[in-house]
Amino acid sequence: MRTGDGKHIALSITQPLIPIIKDHPNKMEVIIKCPYCGHETKVGLTYMISGFVGCKSCYFEEGGLFDTTIYLKSFDYLSYIDGQFYKDGYLANKKKWKERKKKIEQQY
Structure with missing residues (x-):
């Protein structure tokens, strides 16, 4: 859906x-910057x-x-x-993953 x-x-x-980085008549083909990691991608992907x-x-x-x-x-x-993790972004959370993975493994 587009804004006005x-x-x-x-x-x-x-x-x-x-x-929108590059508009397209097909909404699924519109190019945006991923809001989590910043890579350019199509909306449909x-x-x-x-x-x-x-x-x-x-x-x-x-x-x-x-x-x-x-x-x-x-x-x-x-x-x-809270959702702050999303604002922190992909790289910040990727760095924390090893610690998180250990906690998961300890749980099971």
Whole structure:
């Protein structure tokens, strides 16, 4: 869905509007900068979890958006609902992943 100005796109009702880098008549082909990692991607190639949007560069990577969101939802719910981890971005959370992975392994 587009905003009225045609310069931004809304991918999530919980996150800010995302600036359009290159517009396209097909909404799935619009080029944006991933709001989580910053890579340029097509809207149609983004993924969402719990209202947080990522792309193929950051979503499925070990310690990426999927892993981080699931970890926080399970082990640090207050941080999960606060959403600051998303604002901190992919690289900051990727660095924390080894510590988080140890906690998961200890749990099982």
